[in-house]
Amino acid sequence: MLELRDVDVFIDASQILRKVTLSAGESEAICLVGRNGAGKTTTLRTIMGYRRPAAGTITFKGEAIGGLPTHAIAARGIGFAPEDSGVFADLSVAENIEIATWTRPGGRPAAERLALAYEIFPRLRGYAARGGAQLSGGERKMLSIARALALDPDLLVLDEPFEGLSPAIIPLIGESISAITRLGRTIVIAESNIHHVPAWTRRLYVIERGEIIFAGTLDEAHRDRAVLRVIGGRAS
């Protein structure tokens, strides 16, 4: 579904990503784990076309997408929930979700996509008329993912969906994300705390200083010395 191979990214003169290679198969959830500044957001933003790879390839459904403009990448079926949620404060919850149905017209009807977003995040249904500014941090995270889902994507890219959330709400959002994979969608999650990686995540990549230093299962990660050195010792 998605494959990055040897992707290098520079910001100004600094090399931020070094030969990043990762892949996510159909209806698979993978997690990119690394501490702050490791290069997670840069990796996701490069997938989304906000950054251009200086070298390497990015393919989605077998087609090269590296360097395409963001709107063209979204139109191919990749939804993005950014780190800061990117909720439009002046729009209602329903309008925030509906916007995505205009970004990628065609395919499933808008009403069906809205219904699915509310089915995955039932709490948002009750808040449909509420302004984006009147939501808690957790609700903004939900809305950001719901909006990405309303694009009707085959792949969802989620930047730190659990960041700043109370321990009570993390499993709730995790369950919603898991439900999205059961619909057959592929998910790439960036996460800075290995203890927040959901148990159902099939594969994990660890990034450190712009390099992938580990690829394997969550269990293997917990036993890997290099991984433990970088992120394993941190409490949740």
Ligand SMILES: Nc1ncnc2c1ncn2[C@@H]1O[C@H](COP(=O)(O)OP(=O)(O)O)[C@@H](O)[C@H]1O
């Ligand atoms: N706009 C930018 N200008 C300069 N440096 C940046 C910019 N964005 C990110 N970086 C640098 O790139 C590195 C990776 O950042 P980022 O991808 O945001 O990491 P993460 O999401 O893992 O915390 C950091 O060293 C950061 O300082």
Ligand SMILES: [Mg+2]
């Ligand atoms: Mg980040």
